[in-house]
Amino acid sequence: MNKTDLLKRYEDMKEEARQSIQARQEKSLVLIGTATCGLAAGAMQVKEDFIREIETKGLEAEVIEVGCIGHCYAEPLAIIAKPGYPAVCYGNLDEGLVHRLVEDFLAGDDPSYEYAMAALDRNDEFPTFEDFPRGVYEEKMILEHCGLTDFKKIESYIANGGYEALAKALSEDPGFVLEEVKEANLRGRGGAGFPAGKKWEACLNNGENEKYVICNGDEGDPGAFMDRSVLESDPHLVIEGMILCAYAVGSHQGYLYIRAEYPRAVEHVREAIKQAREKGLLGSSILGTDFSFDLEVFQGSGAFICGEATALVNSMEGKMGMPESRPPRLVEQGFRGKPTVLNNVKTFAYVPLIISRGADWFKSTGTSESPGTAVFSLVGKINNTGLVEVPMGTTLRQLIEEVGDGLPNGREFKAVQIGGPSGGCLPESSLDVPIDFDSLHEAGAIMGSGGLVVMDQDDCMVSVARYFLEFTQHESCGKCTFCRLGTKHMLDILTDITRGEGDLETLELLKELSEDVRDGSLCNLGRTAPNPVLTTLRYFYDEYRAHVEEGRCPALVCRDLILYYIKPPKCSKLCNVCVGSCPTEAIYTREDGLKAIDQDKCVKCDNCRKACPDEYDAVIKLSPPELPAEKERKAK
Amino acid sequence: MLQLKEGEKEEILACVKEVLGENSKTHENLIPVLQQVQKKLGYLPVLAMEKIAEGLDVPAADVFGLATFYNQFRLNPPGKHEVKVCLGTACYMTGGDITLESFERRMEIKESETSPDRHYSLERVACVGCCSLAPVVVVDDQVEGKVTPTRVDGIMLELEADRDGPAGEESGPKEGGNSEQD
Amino acid sequence: MSEEITITIDDGEIKTHHGEKILWAALENDIYIPHLCAIKKETRPNASCRLCFVEIEGHERPVTSCTREVEEGMVVKTRSPRLDRLVKTGFELLLSDHNLNCRECPANRNCALQVIAKKRGFKLKRDRIKPIEREFELDDSPAEFAFDRSRCVLCGQCIWADRVEAEVGAIGFSNRGLKRVVTTFNDLPLADSICTECKLCVDVCPVGALYYKKDQKA
Structure with missing residues (x-):
């Protein structure tokens, strides 16, 4: 043709x-x-x-x-x-x-x-x-049609210029696609930022005939949902990107690995694949040419570790999702032992845009080392939660204060967690760091897959670090010593700290263990698991000290270090809301009509504090966990 | 160990046979086969794993290894109502752990357990990707956002109300969120 | 025989051949590198015990010597403050989850952990890192041997013997993370599984997890 x-x-x-x-x-x-x-x-x-x-x-x-x-x-x-x-x-x-x-x-x-x-x-x-601040900073590339297009109809995608890049590419040599992607310096959006063009070239140069293209849609970071949104809202963009990649590297079969928790994304992608086949855009002789490529969905089974490339491939081969030591790299020996390109959902989504609009268009946004945009799911203590896309190089401050419209009702910014369990917590002083792969890495965080959680004065950094460690420990595959046992000990130490146990030596041990787990683990899950601990130790050391030295949780979060107390001057006497809200009947009415909490019965569920009407606001938390009377006694 | 009820053995064998018939018999298909069998039965009975191992010519020990490795697979029948509490970052920070505890207290079971009468099962999930609605709970595959401790009581009332009739006795695994057989 | 290659390990030159991994080249030349999970015949090593770290000139990070093939002129170090620290922590982590009642252990004086401790001057004690408290049920169902998981270091040697040498497939890894164990289908006692009691697994266990009942201390 x-x-x-x-x-x-x-x-x-x-x-x-x-x-x-x-x-x-x-x-x-x-x-x-x-x-x-x-x-x-x-x-x-x-x-x-x-x-x-x-x-x-x-x-x-x-x-x-x-x-x-x-x-x-x-x-x-x-x-x-x-x-x-x-x-x-x-x-x-x-x-x-x-x-x-x-x-x-x-x-x-x-x-x-x-x-x-x-x-x-x-x-x-x-x-x-x-016209709003968010719109001023936002620049949509891969989210351009998200939420505006009927994902159930391939016509909506095509009418907007979808699959134009594919037609254009097929009318040229496969080398054209590779050159554009390389020229665009498209870096992998899965977190590490490895140049996609380099990866594709390595796969292409591998002599084998059988090659595979896999899309990593195993978005497992808690607090991240960008990949899910793209797959659910604009599935053809990812599919077209994968076909273009397959054409560039000479592959005829590809897979979309989508995590078990995203049934809707699976449904939408399957439907999209069906429609693309019907239009002759997938399958044999695409658009009448002699290039053939087909796609299938592989559903994950709920293991965070499968986001790791070698573990993902093992899982597709019907094995436990255990990572393998590299080299060999996947482009040498991947799925079924054959050369394989594995990229993130977003990485593939940029490809059709780069091919149809050109590498220069792509590079005109972002920074020279990290061109293009970054997609974040903005959550936590922030007004405009949601999915945002900003040029690389936007600062964290702009992202939080302008795009996200700051923190709700006068709350004070404390930290921002970027990159999920593999990322770090950055303080106020890091807010002017530009968002790109290299700057974030220097600050101790990583771009990761793009989850961004804003925290305020009510969030305890020790507890946050503990939360992430609990997550990685729970999701560790257990294969290697450092991750299986190292994260367990780190978690135990952090748990002790949230109980006020330990001393400065404990903090030192925590740091040493973190460094060794980082250096000794087999795969990136283990190697990055200490990041939340190392960054909080680096930026919020005083908060750790308050826990171990004073038995005090400054953010009033760690439950062993707080107690609930009803302030007598504020309690209305006439209102019984707190009593009703308590699941353990710990709240009683004193002889003088005031409410009080039986500390032995209290499970610190926070119900009463939430239930107490705003006009009274009588329930408070105290840390260290001492009632005012006790405190007075001690003082004497 | 779980005793199979009358007819369950036949049901399991028929299910495995059907699923194996629909898939090519390669080791690579082990996960899809396990997923499909679990979707139909609600869990992976020992007998099913044995038959799948035979059918795909995979050591049974590996089928067991896989089934215990991935979060998605369960070796025991789920409760009639399945509650999953999201403990993603945003949910955790907005009190997801408190929500989980409230459910544990009300259901009188711990996470990843099924109540003895098989009415409830309770699980934690890593993140369902609805972080802006935190804290989130998934009740029988329906996502509920902004779940306060008081809402937990409301959800429990709704689930308790579904206790009437001979449920629990004969239905068990079939009526969970995974049911597809009408 | 394949092409001969010369590499330098700890300032001494050794001869080995193309395709060999650093670990085996070193061991064959009497240079000790701690290891538990390495299996010479395995083409894709597990690299799970994380004890065989070495430094290679030109590489920023320590590398597991069981996975890295030798290259002509490679300069390798098996000791350095950084390596020693990493290996010590790895070792202590394994000890934290290992039954340290050596006197009662059938593998006493014939144990890979004891060898590592001796060669590297580590103590067989847990002072820096606390022990992980948990209990395992002893499987003494086979006629001549038993399996005590409290001593298992999850090196996978037994599974290799069962799968590749004996071609049985009775045991494998199950579960994830800290719960990872070597077990049979449905956690059955070995005698009730398809295990043929060939005992090849017992012979390769580097510690006292799989042991002959006759060696049991009173």
Whole structure:
């Protein structure tokens, strides 16, 4: 097939897709964000409400499920696109608001801007997302269509220029794809930042005929959901990236490894693969050329370690997900012992954009060493939780204060945890670090897969370090000595510290063990597991000291070092809310009518403190765990 | 050890046979086969693992090794209602551990256990990826966000209400979140 | 025989051949490197015990000598403050999860851990790192031998013997992380499993986990 025919074939396909989409756009569309977090917030109920209201009114409007719109803090979300009006996004939807939007906007002509978050298209009436600080800093590459496209229909993807990169690539030599990816200096988004082009080239140069392309969708870091969102919301972008990679390295079979906890992503990707096959974009003779490549989904079985490349491959071969010592690297001996390219979901997602828009376009964003964008899931004590995409080189401060709109109601920033269990906690003084692979590494954290958790004065750094160690210890595969036993001892020491046990020598032992586990472990899970400990020791040493030297948890978190106390002057006497909230009947009414806590019965569940009405705010935590009376006695 | 009830043995054998028939018999298919069998039976009975090992020509010790290695596989029947408490970073920081403890206290079991009457099972999960709705709990595959200790009581009430009738006696594993057989 | 290669280990030149791993080249030339899990015939070593670290000139990080092939002119060190610290910690970690009642152990004076301790001057005591308290059930179901998991260091030698030498497949690893153990299908006692009691596994156990009942101390 010659080049002209190939491109014509694609243009025809695109035109057809465009027409089918256009027919749709002539009526009003309601797009509901139904990625996993939307669903959890009640998106399906909202969808039903819209359908019912639209039917009741007999309106011509279609309700479509889309993926992640990115503004998780305001879920459930919907976008209404009515011909003649800018598309408008609404958040925090409930039955009442749905009713009103259908009546006033869909049936009437009032877009109800008072309930709108932002418009999506430039207009004279209402600001768009770009007009907010978040929009100023954000630059969407791989999230461009997330939440705006109907993931169930390949036509939506094609009409937006999807698979154009594939047609373009197939009309050129495979070397063209490799050169562009190398020229773009696309670095792997799985965490380590290894140049994708180099990896592909090594695989290509391996003489074998049988080669594999695998997408690592085993996103296991707690606090990270970027890969899930991309797979759920724009699956074809990843699929196209994988086909392009396969074309570049000469592979005919690929796999998407998706973790067990993401059933929806599996469903969406399977459907997308089916539709791509039907269109002749996957399978034999892609777009009529003599290049063939097919894809299958492999579902993980719930083991964090399988995010490690060699463990993932073992797991695909029907074995325990145990990492192997490298070399040989996967590009030499990977799946079934054959050369294999394994990249993260996001890495593949950039490829179609680089091929269709060019390496220079990609490099015009970000820094010279880390071009492109970084995708973060922004969670924790921050106003605008959600999925954000910013150019590499944006500082942490900009990301937290501007994009994330800072911390809620005057809370004080304490630390930001980046890169999950393999990453580190950075303090205020590190906030001006630019976000790129190398700068973060220097600061002691890693880019990791992009989970970013903001912490405030109520978060205890020892407890946070302990949390991550508990996680890695639980997820350690157990193969090698340092990770299996080293993380266990580190966890035990941290547990002791949260109980106020130990001394400065304990802290020294913790540091030594951390360094040895880092240097001695077999794979990157073990080697990076000490990062949360080492960074908190480095930046928050005083907090560790307060625990071991004074038996005090400054953030009032460690439960062995606090007690709950009802402040007599603040207690209303007349209110019984705390008594009712207590699951262990630890709260009683004193003879004088004030409430008090029986410390022996109290399980420190925090119910009473949450239950006590704001106007009283009488329940407080004390650390070290001494009642004021005791303290006074001691003082005397 | 768990005693199989009447008819369960036949059910297990039929299920394994069916799944093996749908997959090519290679070691590589071990995980998908285990997943499919568990999806149908709710857990991996010893008998099923034995038959799968035979069918795929894999040492039974390796099938057992795999089933005990991955979080997803369970060797005991799940409860009628499965509650998974997310302990991802965001959930942990917003009190996920307190939520888990509340469930443990109310169900009178510990995490990764099934209540003796097989009405509940309780698990912790690493992260379900809904961090902006933390703390999150998954009740019978439905994700619930912003679960306060009081909401735990509400969830328990709903699950308790489903106790009437002869449940627990005959249904057990089949009615868990994994059920696909109607 | 394949191509001869000369490398330097601890300032001495040794001759070995292409494709050999540093560990075996060293051991064959009477240069001791601590090790537990290495199996010479295994082409893809487990590299799980993490005791055979060496430093190679030009490499920033210590490398496990069981996995790294020799290269002409390679300069290797088996001792340095950094290596000694790493190996000591690895050793102490293993001891923290090992039944240290050596006097009662059938492998006393014939134990790989004791050899490592002697060669490196480590104490067979746990002062820096606390012991992990847990209990294992003794499996003495086979006629002539027994399996005491409290002494197992998870080196995998027995599994190799069972799989590759005896071609039985009775034992394997199960569970994950700290719960990882060597066991049979469904944790059955060895006598109830498909184990043929060929005892090849007993012969390769470097410690006293798998032992002959006749060697048992009173």
